[in-house]
Amino acid sequence: METQKIEKPAPMIETVLSIESPPARAGFLRALGAIIWKDLAAELRSRELLSAMLVFALLVILIFNFALELDAQTRYNVAAGVLWVTFAFAGTLGLNRSMAMEKDRGCLDGLLLAPVDRSAIYFGKMFGNLIFMLLVEVIVLPVYSLLYNVNLFQPGLIVVTLLGSMGYVAVGTLLASMAVQTRTRDILLPILLFPVMIPLFIAAVKASGGFLQGIPMDEIWPWLNLLLVYDVVFIAVAFMVFDYIVEE
Amino acid sequence: MEKPPIIQVKRLVKRFGLKTVLHGLDFEVQPGEFVALLGPNGAGKTTFLRILASLSRPAMGEVRIVNYRLPQQAAAVRRILGVVSHLPLLYGDLTAEENLHFYGRIYGIPRLERRVQEVLELVGLTARRRDLVRTFSRGMQQRLAIGRAVLHDPEVMLFDEPHTGLDQDACQMLDNVLREVAARGRTVVMTSHDLARAADLASRFDVLSRGRIVASAARSEMTSDQLLGFYRQALQGS
Numbered sequence: 471m472e473t474q475k476i477e478k479p480a481p482m483i484e485t486v487l488s489i490e491s492p493p494a495r496a497g498f499l500r501a502l503g504a505i506i507w508k509d510l511a512a513e514l515r516s517r518e519l520l521s522a523m524l525v526f527a528l529l530v531i532l533i534f535n536f537a538l539e540l541d542a543q544t545r546y547n548v549a550a551g552v553l554w555v556t557f558a559f560a561g562t563l564g565l566n567r568s569m570a571m572e573k574d575r576g577c578l579d580g581l582l583l584a585p586v587d588r589s590a591i592y593f594g595k596m597f598g599n600l601i602f603m604l605l606v607e608v609i610v611l612p613v614y615s616l617l618y619n620v621n622l623f624q625p626g627l628i629v630v631t632l633l634g635s636m637g638y639v640a641v642g643t644l645l646a647s648m649a650v651q652t653r654t655r656d657i658l659l660p661i662l663l664f665p666v667m668i669p670l671f672i673a674a675v676k677a678s679g680g681f682l683q684g685i686p687m688d689e690i691w692p693w694l695n696l697l698l699v700y701d702v703v704f705i706a707v708a709f710m711v712f713d714y715i716v717e718e
Numbered sequence: 719m720e721k722p723p724i725i726q727v728k729r730l731v732k733r734f735g736l737k738t739v740l741h742g743l744d745f746e747v748q749p750g751e752f753v754a755l756l757g758p759n760g761a762g763k764t765t766f767l768r769i770l771a772s773l774s775r776p777a778m779g780e781v782r783i784v785n786y787r788l789p790q791q792a793a794a795v796r797r798i799l800g801v802v803s804h805l806p807l808l809y810g811d812l813t814a815e816e817n818l819h820f821y822g823r824i825y826g827i828p829r830l831e832r833r834v835q836e837v838l839e840l841v842g843l844t845a846r847r848r849d850l851v852r853t854f855s856r857g858m859q860q861r862l863a864i865g866r867a868v869l870h871d872p873e874v875m876l877f878d879e880p881h882t883g884l885d886q887d888a889c890q891m892l893d894n895v896l897r898e899v900a901a902r903g904r905t906v907v908m909t910s911h912d913l914a915r916a917a918d919l920a921s922r923f924d925v926l927s928r929g930r931i932v933a934s935a936a937r938s939e940m941t942s943d944q945l946l947g948f949y950r951q952a953l954q955g956s
Binding site: 496504585717718 | 734768772773774789793796797803805807808811816820821826850866
């Protein structure tokens, strides 16, 4: 086929631009970095997302503390469940707000118009959400330790929290970008998200509980493996389908 | 000899579920043309522009911009497109300068600092560059939206009802920027309800009704007063 040649008109502004296609990987990483920077900068100004997640998470553990009057052993037994319920609900608030910010003033279209692989947008949003989620967890875990008198500072538990949070935001970012395009986005996200998260929550609660109760590693490994596989599978799925989800 | 079209659309069909919005639409634009796409609400103007912008996938048909096919070569098309809609596509919690920096980084624009200053000057927002976009009036947001769209110096610009919600002064200012864009040889496709404004700006009028282009005329073929008659006749005949 003959290549069509169209003369580029004179530049709109005096600077002569030479925007050549950068190597795909460089463009991907640049877009990824720009989106993470944008999310952090916007949150630093508004503090809407982090404050909502944090207040909600602290309220949940406070309510559980009063609602369940527990002896020392039971406290260790329920800690994992209470923690993951708290992270799940607070995380939903964050995911909703994070994508709502993209929908306001049509910003999601602005991102989709960029000449980069759209998976860069997904990963940019995912890592932004992960940072917010981890920030909330860094504050919630010590508060929980104080309130429930449970030692949560164990390397194993921190690994489980990282793997669980990664899987949660991987699926959550994908489903939030789907839900945000509907009128009922606030209620749709948890309805879509929680059923898909069941394997992750079971694995995270079992593994966390195992570390807190000092169960042998042999019994914890299967749950850690499940978490790892869940993360890999859903990140791969999101990478493949994100383009189709965001395009009409 | 006539130049090859910069935008070429053949038998374009778009469906949302069972509803067909575009019915085999054909459309061509020559380089440097300013086409006003006119039509009533629900005619499919925004849907058509979103397909050109690679934000929506066609169900059938062929769409080429320069020599790139959509949706297969969407990333290449997006590099040469600038899009302005009635929404500004800007982040309210970032300043004007930060918004342009953000988009500039995503587009990989060289010498970004200088470029951002020039764009802010072009749209007359240098004095407000460090203010948060959420504090801007609708007119200022729309000017910055144009700045965002021209930041990477695109060859083709798509405007989707850019005057929506603007007061008279802001419309005037937007018109001046649109004229500047056209005067510098950019190809422009603009959807509009406002016939007077379209008559003032465009070099060609296409009427879109029920998902098809039902009439097309060059600006040189009619006076501004005749445009209303042409538009009504096109709609009656469709």
